[in-house]
Every structure is written in structure tokens, then in C-alpha cells.
Amino acid sequence: MANRLTPLVAGNWKMNGLRADLAQVAAIRDAVAAGAVAGAEILVCPPATLLAAAAQLCAGTPVAIGGQDCSPDAYGAHTGDISAEMLKDAGASYVIVGHSERRIDHGESDARVAAKAAAALRAGLKVILCVGETEAERTAGQAEARVAAQLEQSLPPEQAAAGRLAVAYEPVWAIGTGVTPSPRDVVAMHGFLRQRLKTLLTDGEVVRLLYGGSVKPGNAAELLRSPDVNGALVGGASLKAAEFLAIAKAVSQH
Template sequence: MRRKLAAGNWKMNGLSAALDELAAMGPAADGKAEVLICPPATLVAPAAALGLPLAIGGQDCHAKDAGAHTGDISAAMLKDAGATYVILGHSERRADHDEHDEHVREKCRAAWDAGLAAVVCVGETLSEREAQNTLDIIAGQLAGSLPDGATGHNLVVAYEPVWAIGTGKVPDVDQIGEVHDFIRARLEKRFGEGVGRSVRLLYGGSVKPGNAAEIFAVSNVDGALVGGASLRADDFLPIIEALNASAD
């Protein structure tokens, strides 16, 4: 059985005082679902040092182990700081930093080499959705972004339709289910049925306490990658509780 996963992406938010919110989330991390928080890089080490029963991750890593890459952070550095996961290929990285599938693939390989699990993001834009190209876009991103060697331990795939991130717009449950079922089938075809079934699939894009339970009831949705609603315990805890309930 795949363990459900509630992952929070804090993006470029959070100073030291935000660790109080993280501490408030700690008790909920003892439930059936795994809880992961990906704070900004400045907070990875202090967050891990809290010793809470939740995982800490980075939001990106460089494809190289070390070198003359000012401002970047390597997977080995994240691991050394206490991270066990890293988000890769988020649409904001793809758009703002011109990251392409091949860049994500190299970063994913680096993450695995460092002992980190990669949360690889895929998703279509609104124009691609309206042109009915969603599944073609997802297929291409999966093929290009994932290296060989995936397992249920080192890979999580997050489907985040770009047009739903931070907009309040959410695909209907049939649309979410169609994409998640498609991703599952693609993973099984490429990596084998056992691995394909073991990789957790998250939905991301305007997940909130009010819609979480409905989303978690969808086929092949194993949890969520949550942005703004993960910044405060009062918002994230109900989402974790909904995920725990869906695991019963």
C-alpha cells in the first residue's frame, strides 16, 4: 500500500519565526499520512533540527554536486542540512528559470545520487488544456523529466495544472482522475507494474481545507502538494486530517 503524503511547498516565504507554525504541525505528522514541508533553503537545517515527526525537503537543487554555481544549492547540501526530499520541475521553476525537461531529469538523477526522494512536478497551461493537449503534455514531461531507475521510494510525481496554482481554480474531479490514471498507466508501462503502482501521485493547485476531502477521494490521488495553505498550521492541519481520513 502506498502511504498517503501531504506535502507543503512554502516557496519564497518564511523567516525564522515561521518555525513556530512548523512546530504546530508536528503533532499531526503522527497520523497515517506522511507529512512533508519544503521551506526556503535558509530554513531547511533549523526545521530539520526541530526533530519533528515530519519530513523536510528542499524546493530545488542543482544537477552538479559542487562547483562554481553562485546562488545554487546541491542535492548533497540539502541532504547534509537534514532534507530527505526535494521538489523538482515545479512550473514556477520551469517558467521563471527556463527549466526544461532535460534539466529536471539531470536534477532528479543528482537528487537520487545524494539519497533524496524527488517530487517531480508536471502540468499543463490553460492554453494547453483548452487545446485538449493535456495528456500529450503530461506524457512528454514524464518521458523527459524522469531518469531511469525510479522506485516507489525515490520518486513522487505531482500533477499541478499551471492554471490552477494559486488562482483558486481547480479542475473537476473527473479531470483530476483522468490525468492521475494516465500518469499511473505511463509509470507502469515504463518502469514495470510493481514500480508504477508504488510511486505516489500528488495533486497540487489551489488545494484548501474546503476541497481536500473531495480531491483525496479521486482515483490514484495519494495526497497533495500544497502551496499557500501550507504556510499556516490552521490551514494545513485540516488538509492533513482529510488525508488521514481518506486512508481509513
């Protein structure tokens, strides 16, 4: 990669996974420990019910475990919420914030996403901040404007956090649909995001940019070949160790 950033391949299990599925985590752990994936950081974000067990399975190995969301608050009367401190205590080292499914299903604003990112940094977690446009916004020629606004308004206030921050571009219209943007579209948006990050953050060049949106073993190499694509946020394909590892290998080769 031209900018020499270690690629990050993150699996987002979403609302999937029972205890039996920890076997997939173990398979990923064993393959990475055996050197099957070289030159990339590997992260699995299981549902909260499996996070502590997954962290225990991967303790002392190169595979990191992360949460899928966190509360902006450290503790308190917030039934059903999980704080960043709780994730950290359970063994997480990362958390995803601002995923389009959170923004849409739960009405999360950019300001709330920024507060969650700040809470994660406060707790000592690394952050994957998601941004992305809808199909209607892209068709209307508003993709860059929408993504820029989300990025600027969702960034945590800690300007020194660039080394603990990754940004995932996830075109909403490509998530779970099987439809993917062209490699040219991905290159263009990631190049745009890189320039915006350099403007917004002193160390914007060290923020890893991940692509997310129907990433599969068959399209990973083509989608992720740009120097401004520093890894992938993988959804459904991360549920099976073999598929996830195939994507990780494709990423690490670029």
C-alpha cells in the same frame, strides 16, 4: 486507498517564510507527534534559509523536511545554487524538482529536471517530480500529451528509483489562482499518469501521485478521494499550520 500507498502531504512554502514562521513548523510537528494526523506522511519544504532550522525542529519526529529545488551538480562554481548533497547535509530527506514556477521562471527544460532528479537520488534524497499543463494546452485538448511528454522526459535515468519517487500533477492554470479542476478532471489525469508510470517504470504502481493546484481545507476531501490520488502538494495553504493540518487530515481519511 485502493492501492494501499501511504499518502504523502507535502507543503511547498515557495519564497515565503522568516525565522518567526518556524513556529508554524513546530505546530505541525507537535500536532503530528500527538496523533492528529494518522496514516499519512507529512513533509514541509521551507525556503533554503530555514531548512536546517526546520530539520532540527523536526529531528526524531514523523515530520520530514525537504528542499524546493536542487542543482544537478554536486559542487562547484555555480553561484547561488544548492546541491542535493547540501540539502541532505542540512537535514532534508526530499526535494521538489520541475515545479512549473521553476520551469517557467527559470526556463528549465525536461532534460535539466531529469538531471536534478538524478542528482537528488544520487545524494540519497527522495524526489517529488512535478508535471502539468497550461490553460492553453488544456483548452487545445493537449493536456494528456503535454503531461505525458513532461513525465517521460523528466524522469531520472535510474529505473530502480520508483520507491523514492513521487509525481505531483499540478495544472499550471490552477496554481495560486484559486481555480481548481473538477474532481472528475483530477481522477482522469491521475489515472492517465498511473498507466504511463506502469509503462515507463518496472515498479510504476508504487510511485505516489500527488495533486497540486489550489488545494485548500474546503476542497481537499473531494479532490483527493480517487484511489490514484496518493496525497497532495500544497502551496499557500501550507504556510499556516491549521490549514495544512486540515488538508492532511482530509487526505489521510481517504
